[in-house]
Each structure stands twice: as structure tokens, then as C-alpha cells.
Amino acid sequence: MTADLSEAFSFPPQPDPDADSRGFWAATAEGRLAMCRCQSCGLWLQPPLERCRVCAGPTEFEDVAGTGTVYTFIVQRQAAVAGYLDKVPYVVGLIELDEQLGLRLPGRIVGVEPGEVVCGLRVQAELVDLPGGEYRVPVFRPLGAE
Ligand SMILES: [Zn+2]
Incomplete structure (x- = not known):
């Protein structure tokens, strides 16, 4: 099997969403820009984390302007x-x-x-x-x- 490397190298690297970044890519797919935010203290977290690095509260992705x-x-x-x-x-x-x-x-x-x-x-x-x-x-x- 031969791979068409010219095609493989003609596009930029693609995202590889993981548990922490999946919400970001799901939002962009829907036309929204969203960032990870602590649901307890309100701190925005970038890079995204499952838990807040300050208060250990749970996080969700929320839209930003x-x-x-x-x-x-x-x-x-x-x-x-x-x-x-x-x-x-x-x-x-x-x-x-x-x-x-x-x-x-x-x-x-x-x-x-x-x-x-x-x-x-x-x-x-x-x-x-x-x-x-x-x-x-x-x-x-x-x-x-x-
Ligand atoms: Zn927090």
C-alpha cells in the first residue's frame, strides 16, 4: 500500500481533541468560541482542565465574546x-x-x-x-x- 504523501502534507496539522479540549472543538463546530471556566469560582482556565487549578471546582466550557x-x-x-x-x-x-x-x-x-x-x-x-x-x-x- 502506498500513501499519497503529497496530500498528507498539503493540509495543516489537525486537532486531536482529548477529554479536556473536546468542549472547545465542539463549540467551534457550532460556530461558537468557548473557553473552559470553573463553575465554582468563575476562573477561566486555558489550557482547559477537568478541575479548577485554584479551587478544584468542576469546569465547563462557556462562550466568550x-x-x-x-x-x-x-x-x-x-x-x-x-x-x-x-x-x-x-x-x-x-x-x-x-x-x-x-x-x-x-x-x-x-x-x-x-x-x-x-x-x-x-x-x-x-x-x-x-x-x-x-x-x-x-x-x-x-x-x-x-
Ligand atoms: Zn475555581
């Missing part, structure tokens, strides 16, 4: 990730969501030239299809940009 600020970012200039080989340069940011200081989610920053991205830039999440599978992933677009 998807707005936040660019905490930090890189400009990817080398074609290194399958599915994005022809997309360089592009920006990958770590976005601090408005719900809680330190609640950060990585994602591509779209709709802006790489040289115009700065820390503190206000952004809004949107969900896009991840090529090569069934998943949707958040990307972030500057607020007010089309």
Missing part, C-alpha cells in the same frame, strides 16, 4: 507549516481575551498587513474552516477592519 488584544505575536516568513506554504508572511498572535487578564488564545491575525500588527491591537475572533478536515479554528481580525 471573542474580543481581546494582541498580547504578543510573530511574523511567520518561512514556509514551514503544511497548508500555509504559499501564505507567508502571515502573523500568529497570542490574544488576551477580554474576559480575564492572562486568558490567552493563539491564532492567526488576518485582515492586516504583518507590519501593522502591534501589541495591544484590538481584535475580534472569527471562525474559519481548517483545510483538510472537519474542524473550525479561530482567527483574529482587527476590530473595525473588514
Whole structure:
């Protein structure tokens, strides 16, 4: 049996949901961005955990607004990730969501030239299809940009 490696390497890596992250991917599939939150003390947890790291309370995924600020970012200039080989340069940011200081989610920053991205830039999440599978992933677009 021969595998078609050219196809295998033409798509980005796919998520591999586990017990802790399944709720995140279930939400994105329904068009929602949701993060793990303690049901006892209200703390948002990223990465998601079965139990709160502060009070050991149970956690659930709750919707977030998807707005936040660019905490930090890189400009990817080398074609290194399958599915994005022809997309360089592009920006990958770590976005601090408005719900809680330190609640950060990585994602591509779209709709802006790489040289115009700065820390503190206000952004809004949107969900896009991840090529090569069934998943949707958040990307972030500057607020007010089309
Ligand atoms: Zn808690």
C-alpha cells in the first residue's frame, strides 16, 4: 500500500481533541468560541482542565465574546507549516481575551498587513474552516477592519 504523501502534507496539522479540549472543538463546530471556566469560582482556565487549578471546582466550557488584544505575536516568513506554504508572511498572535487578564488564545491575525500588527491591537475572533478536515479554528481580525 502506498500513501499519497503529497496530500498528507498539503493540509495543516489537525486537532486531536482529548477529554479536556473536546468542549472547545465542539463549540467551534457550532460556530461558537468557548473557553473552559470553573463553575465554582468563575476562573477561566486555558489550557482547559477537568478541575479548577485554584479551587478544584468542576469546569465547563462557556462562550466568550471573542474580543481581546494582541498580547504578543510573530511574523511567520518561512514556509514551514503544511497548508500555509504559499501564505507567508502571515502573523500568529497570542490574544488576551477580554474576559480575564492572562486568558490567552493563539491564532492567526488576518485582515492586516504583518507590519501593522502591534501589541495591544484590538481584535475580534472569527471562525474559519481548517483545510483538510472537519474542524473550525479561530482567527483574529482587527476590530473595525473588514
Ligand atoms: Zn475555581
